[in-house]
Amino acid sequence: xxxxxxxxxxxxxxxxxxxxxxxxxxxxxxxxxxxxxxxxxxxxxxxxxxxxxxxxxxxxxxxxxxxxxxxxxxxxxxxxxxxxxxxxxxxxxxxxxxxxxxxxxxxxxxxxxxxxxxxxxxxxxxxxxxxxxxxxxxxxxxxxxxxxxxxxxxxxxxxxxxxxxxxxxxxxxxxxxxxxxxxxxxxxxxxxxxxxxxxxxxxxxxxxxxxxxxxxxxxxxxxxxxxxxxxxxxxxxxxxxxxxxxxxxxxxxxxxxxxxxxxxxxxxxxxxxxxxxxxxxxxxxxxxxxxxxxxxxxxxxxxxxxxxxxxxxxxxxxxxxxxxxxxxxxxxxxxxxxxxxxxxxxxxxxxxxxxxxxxxxxxxxxxxxxxxxxxxxxxxxxxxxxxxx
Amino acid sequence: xxxxxxxxxxxxxxxxxxxxxxxxxxxxxxxxxxxxxxxxxxxxxxxxxxxxxxxxxxxxxxxxxxxxxxxxxxxxxxxxxxxxxxxxxxxxxxxxxxxxxxxxxxxxxxxxxxxxxxxxxxxxxxxxxxxxxxxxxxxxxxxxxxxxxxxxxxxxxxxxxxxxxxxxxxxxxxxxxxxxxxxxxxxxxxxxxxxxxxxxxxx
Numbered sequence: 055x056x057x058x059x060x061x062x063x064x065x066x067x068x069x070x071x072x073x074x075x076x077x078x079x080x081x082x083x084x085x086x087x088x089x090x091x092x093x094x095x096x097x098x099x100x101x102x103x104x105x106x107x108x109x110x111x112x113x114x115x116x117x118x119x120x121x122x123x124x125x126x127x128x129x130x131x132x133x134x135x136x137x138x139x140x141x142x143x144x145x146x147x148x149x150x151x152x153x154x155x156x157x158x159x160x161x162x163x164x165x166x167x168x169x170x171x172x173x174x175x176x177x178x179x180x181x182x183x184x185x186x187x188x189x190x191x192x193x194x195x196x197x198x199x200x201x202x203x204x205x206x207x208x209x210x211x212x213x214x215x216x217x218x219x220x221x222x223x224x225x226x227x228x229x230x231x232x233x234x235x236x237x238x239x240x241x242x243x244x245x246x247x248x249x250x251x252x253x254x255x256x257x258x259x260x261x262x263x264x265x266x267x268x269x270x271x272x273x274x275x276x277x278x279x280x281x282x283x284x285x286x287x288x289x290x291x292x293x294x295x296x297x298x299x300x301x302x303x304x305x306x307x308x309x310x311x312x313x314x315x316x317x318x319x320x321x322x323x324x325x326x327x328x329x330x331x332x333x334x335x336x337x338x339x340x341x342x343x344x345x346x347x348x349x350x351x352x353x354x355x356x357x358x359x360x361x362x363x364x365x366x367x368x369x370x371x372x373x374x375x376x377x378x379x380x381x382x383x384x385x386x387x388x389x390x391x392x393x394x395x396x397x398x399x400x401x402x403x404x405x406x407x408x409x410x411x412x413x414x415x416x417x418x419x420x421x422x423x424x425x426x427x428x429x430x431x432x433x434x435x436x437x438x439x440x441x442x443x
Numbered sequence: 444x445x446x447x448x449x450x451x452x453x454x455x456x457x458x459x460x461x462x463x464x465x466x467x468x469x470x471x472x473x474x475x476x477x478x479x480x481x482x483x484x485x486x487x488x489x490x491x492x493x494x495x496x497x498x499x500x501x502x503x504x505x506x507x508x509x510x511x512x513x514x515x516x517x518x519x520x521x522x523x524x525x526x527x528x529x530x531x532x533x534x535x536x537x538x539x540x541x542x543x544x545x546x547x548x549x550x551x552x553x554x555x556x557x558x559x560x561x562x563x564x565x566x567x568x569x570x571x572x573x574x575x576x577x578x579x580x581x582x583x584x585x586x587x588x589x590x591x592x593x594x595x596x597x598x599x600x601x602x603x604x605x606x607x608x609x610x611x612x613x614x615x616x617x618x619x620x621x622x623x624x625x626x627x628x629x630x631x632x633x634x635x636x637x638x639x640x641x642x643x644x645x646x
Contacts, residue, residue: 396507397517400487403463408507409496426493433500 070146071138072104072129072153079169080206086164086199092189095178099203100169101125101161104145105153107207113442114209115151116200116236117141117160118217118224121292121348122340124168127160128153141218143423150431155439156213164199165191165347173343174275184343186272191347193220193227193355201232213442214238215374218420219387220348223355226395230357233373237441240434242379243420245391246365246398247356252386255295256349259288263342272343285342286333293332298383298416358398365398375441376406377434379427381419407434450529450555450636451477453612457553457638458482462524465489465549467511467541468531472499479504486523512536515544523549532556533588539600546606546641555636558613560593560629578616578633594629601639610638 067073079100087093102125107114117127119140128145130138145151151158162170165188173188180187204212215236217225222244229239245252263269266284270277294302306325321327361367376399380392389410399406409430413419419427451474458464460482466475469488472495478484488499488506499506509517512535526549528541533556535541545552557578558564564574573583581588592600594613601608613632628635 393509393517400507400517401519401522403485405505406487406507407496407500407505408509409493410508412493426497429493429497430500433497436501437503 066133067130070148071142072146074133075102075104075126075129075131075139077102077125077131077169080203082202086195086202088189088195089192090190094164094171094189097164097171097199098169098175099161099164099171099199101159101203102127102129102139104128104158105156107157107209108442111208111210112213113155114157114159114204114207114212115438116204116212116215116228117145117151117158118196118200118215118221118228119160119163120217120219120221121352122289122336122345123221124166125160125162125170126168128158141421143421144428144431150428150435151216152435156442159203159207161200161203163191163196163348163351165344165351167341167344172341173272173347174341183273183275185275186343188343188347190350190354192351193224194231196224196351197227197231200228201235204235210235212236214240214438216240216242217244218242219244219417220352220355223352227355227357229372229374229376230368233371236374238377238438239372239374240377240379241392241395243381243384243387243392243417244378244395245387246358246394248353249391253353255291255386256353259291260346260349262287262291263346266342269342272346274342280337281342282337285337285340285345286330288342288345289336289340290329290333293329295386296417298385298414300383300414301416301418304414365394366401369398369404370402372404375437376404377430378406378408379411379420379430380408381411381413381415381417381427383414384417384419386417449614449617450474450634453614453636454478454527454529454553454555455482457610458484458525460484462486463522465515465518465523465526467526467528467545469499469504469506470495470529472502472504472506474527474529475499475504476502511541514540515548518548520547521550525549525551525553527553529553529555530557533559533591535590538590539604542600542606542639543604543641546639550640551609552606552639553637554597554639555634556592556597557588558594558629558632558635559591560595561633562630565630576633594632594635597635597637601637605642607640607642608637609640612636 077100079098082097085093085095123140126139128139128142147154162168164170165172167174173184177184215225215228222241225239225241263281263284266281268279269281309324357368358365378392378396380389396408411427413424415422462484464484464486466488469490472488475488488504489509491510496508526545563576567574613628613635615633
């Protein structure tokens with residue numbers, strides 16, 4: 055199904071990779087009612103899996119992706135693919151999320167642009183792409199849709215639900231909404247809700263997209279254009295918030311591309327060139343409407359709001375054991391934000407372990423190999439393994 | 444830290460089974476792990492060192508990475524039956540504040556520390572040197588122990604802060620409670636263990 059290795063790729067694919075993987079799509083012929091009140095008459099979820107599901111179906115791990123992530127979390131979709139999945143450093147045989155021990159699933163969230171039903175999909179009512187008419191989706195909706203996928207795969211209870219950033223919020227929501235369906239919740243570089251500053255950044259990104267003349271109120275597909283400038287700007291802005299001041303200084307400093315100042319508005323500093331490249335390469339990989347939806351899902355995330363704004367009350371019914379991880383230089387979702395989650399868990403006497411990893415990569419640290427971080431995951435995953443037995 | 448293993452038994456004997464415990468500076472999580480397995484205790488360890496976080500996870504305890512010098516602001520008043528701090532007191536900057544925090548968060552506190560009043564330390568100083576003993580193995584320039592105290596000093600602090608001493612055990616390094624320790628504890632005891640409580644008059 056997922057981890058067969060093709061002959062031609064054997065020379066380039068490392069031994070600790072899951073190898074060549076292909077996504078699968080499940081079509082749900084049933085309607086799904088979303089938190090916003092609107093229903094989708096039918097929908098698809100695309101997902102990848104790695105490792106083998108055991109006979110008891112007790113060794114499944116669900117990985118939740120972040121804002122611009124997707125189902126391709128590890129391995130290669132083809133022998134020609136230059137880069138592996140987005141969390142390949144942590145998923146594979148012998149890696150912290152060990153595919154020799156666990157059956158790992160990652161699905162593209164509803165509203166996404168990588169194969170799950172989203173704004174680019176055809177609206178059955180109009181036979182045109184949904185575009186801006188795609189309903190607002192929330193973290194709660196994603197979690198619910200993932201329970202339906204788990205049902206299809208015969209998984210009653212996940213050994214762990216894991217995610218970083220927005221994915222970490224999803225892992226938290228899982229523990230709140232379906233306490234019986236996961237043994238561990240691993241919440242990495244997340245927050246219990248967004249701050250005004252976080253929402254502010256998201257709003258600038260949304261404005262960049264929606265003010266692009268090629269946006270056409272979200273129906274740009276019909277005009278055969280994409281709001282390139284908008285997505286590019288949104289990504290450039292986002293990228294700055296994923297890095298730390300320190301890591302940007304280390305990577306670029308004030309280095310000039312031509313070694314001297316030219317007194318013009320061309321790309322002079324290396325950091326400008328880097329951000330432009332990051333923005334540009336994102337344009338053809340990601341859909342603008344999906345970007346808008348994902349940032350909204352982030353803004354709306356606030357599990358405490360249904361519990362008198364008390365996170366501890368929201369977490370009171372959870373049954374999972376929690377591992378919360380934050381990174382010292384992350385200012386997008388700073389360690390203080392993870393400590394709010396930890397405090398709420400302590401207040402209700404829930405089992406929680408918290409590690410604050412020293413790392414200078416900023417928010418992106420959760421994706422990057424780091425010995426301390428790996429050691430914490432390796433040692434914690436032994437307990438996940440024990441509950442998967 | 445060999446002494447801790449022996450300390451376990453004394454501390455465990457002071458703890459009611461099934462209690463809720465917070466272990467400050469829990470190291471590799473050995474104590475909580477022991478209490479969980481043998482006394483149905485639940486709780487958390489707090490630790491700052493990354494290697495100890497990993498070791499605590501391996502020992503299957505709930506560990507929170509934090510600096511106890513920053514206080515225990517994440518914890519509500521009286522949210523634990525016991526707050527324990529073994530062999531850490533002497534290495535803290537804000538020793539008296541942390542003791543107060545312990546007794547705010549816990550109904551009782553259990554503290555252990557090396558007794559600086561032990562005759563070997565005194566002898567060392569009489570001979571003109573900062574003590575280097577088996578209970579205090581570091582030299583003056585690299586010791587983490589910045590607030591060493593004697594049994595008398597600690598009890599004076601308890602009086603001053605209105606902490607009530609509920610139980611005391613003065614032992615040697617092998618944690619033998621020798622009879623002569625009872626006569627001249629401050630001279631003959633190497634390790635001091637206390638169970639304390641905030642006085643009712645001064646909540």
